[in-house]
Amino acid sequence: TKPPVVVTVTGAAGTIGYAALFRVAAGAMLGRDQPVVLRLLELPGAISAAEGIAMELDDCALPQLAAVEIFDDPRAAFDGVNQVLLIGAKPRSKGMERADLLSANASIFATQGAALNEVAAPDVRVTVVGNPANTNAAIAARHAPDIPRERFSALTRLDHNRAIAQLSHRAGVPVTEISGVTIWGNHSATQYPDIFHARAGETTGAELARDREWLVDDFIPTVAQRGSAIIAARGASSAASAANGTIDHVQTWALGTPGDSWTSAAIVSPGAYGVPEGLVCSFPVRSDGTDWQIVEGLEINEFSRARIDASVAELEAEIAAVDALATR
Ligand code: NDP
Numbered sequence: 001t002k003p004p005v006v007v008t009v010t011g012a013a014g015t016i017g018y019a020a021l022f023r024v025a026a027g028a029m030l031g032r033d034q035p036v037v038l039r040l041l042e043l044p045g046a047i048s049a050a051e052g053i054a055m056e057l058d059d060c061a062l063p064q065l066a067a068v069e070i071f072d073d074p075r076a077a078f079d080g081v082n083q084v085l086l087i088g089a090k091p092r093s094k095g096m097e098r099a100d101l102l103s104a105n106a107s108i109f110a111t112q113g114a115a116l117n118e119v120a121a122p123d124v125r126v127t128v129v130g131n132p133a134n135t136n137a138a139i140a141a142r143h144a145p146d147i148p149r150e151r152f153s154a155l156t157r158l159d160h161n162r163a164i165a166q167l168s169h170r171a172g173v174p175v176t177e178i179s180g181v182t183i184w185g186n187h188s189a190t191q192y193p194d195i196f197h198a199r200a201g202e203t204t205g206a207e208l209a210r211d212r213e214w215l216v217d218d219f220i221p222t223v224a225q226r227g228s229a230i231i232a233a234r235g236a237s238s239a240a241s242a243a244n245g246t247i248d249h250v251q252t253w254a255l256g257t258p259g260d261s262w263t264s265a266a267i268v269s270p271g272a273y274g275v276p277e278g279l280v281c282s283f284p285v286r287s288d289g290t291d292w293q294i295v296e297g298l299e300i301n302e303f304s305r306a307r308i309d310a311s312v313a314e315l316e317a318e319i320a321a322v323d324a325l326a327t328r
Helices: 015-025 044-059 098-119 133-142 157-171 205-209 212-224 226-234 240-255 302-326
Strands: 005-010 036-041 065-071 083-086 125-128 152-154 182-184 192-194 263-268 280-287 292-294
Touching (some): 005 015, 015 036, 015 044, 015 240, 036 044, 044 065, 083 098, 083 133, 083 240, 098 133, 098 302, 125 133, 125 240, 133 152, 133 263, 133 280, 133 302, 152 280, 157 182, 157 192, 157 205, 157 212, 157 240, 157 263, 192 212, 192 302, 240 263, 263 292, 280 302
Parallel strands (some): 005 083, 036 065, 125 152
Antiparallel strands (some): 152 263, 182 192, 182 280, 280 292
């Protein structure tokens, strides 16, 4: 049998963590033949909840689950880690200013980036889910100068999957017949789900996009504001679908994209598609099972350009706000 992969999950006792852990432990992320050691990192106040989850994981008697360990110290939780899911983040509380939220999270992700830099395994891969995910990933990467920055990515796979589901309904074809969708920009309401290169069975995305009313007033806002719609309907934010997106993201990164297909992930921009270098921005990406590669050469029409630029401007503003706070 293969040696186990060490997977650390932060915010493990949160709702997304709870929805993700059992599937990771059952082999949905890295394969049913891949043993995993699960490390749960939580705030001291949530350690008891994490212990309860560890008991439940134990009670599943999962063949791939080599061990479950619980930590409240990032340095210990990241020691020798191969796959990191940074899910825990400070949520916006009532009356909290945006700057306070950015600053609270910047400090969490700076600490975690520095700890990863010191103790993670040489092949470590880091996936950021906690919001503001793109900027949190940029900060973690900055504080881990010895880890290649390509090893940090942030989740836009849930947005990508949401776009696929909406296209499937629109075109009346199964999700397996949808390809070529891209989420550009920030994991926020400014994200741009691009279907101009997509296919939905026999129909091209460009054909579907000719109905501008549907594209602008229905498809794009439905995908970009799906999180709020779920909170309104369910009374709680998306958890199982966010966990599923996280698992899909890591699975694609670790096992690769089949054929010439692509997916979406937020990665450190090398300056591609006019996105300033260093921003963590969602792009069309492929994986060879080791690293993400941006799908090059897609034609960006005027409509898409304006939407991408707007989301990139928001990413620049987030980083600028964090930098301004740091020098305050
Ligand atoms: P959730 O598990 O519901 O969410 C965790 C994070 O994922 C939030 O930042 C949330 O953002 C984000 N997120 C990203 N995409 C989505 C999506 N599509 N839908 C919903 N959320 C999304 O939060 P809980 O409050 O239940 O749990 C958080 C846990 O993290 C707690 O157990 C807490 O103790 C822990 N924590 C750990 C920290 C650490 O390790 N240093 C720091 C802070 C918290 P959004 O808020 O925008 O929904």
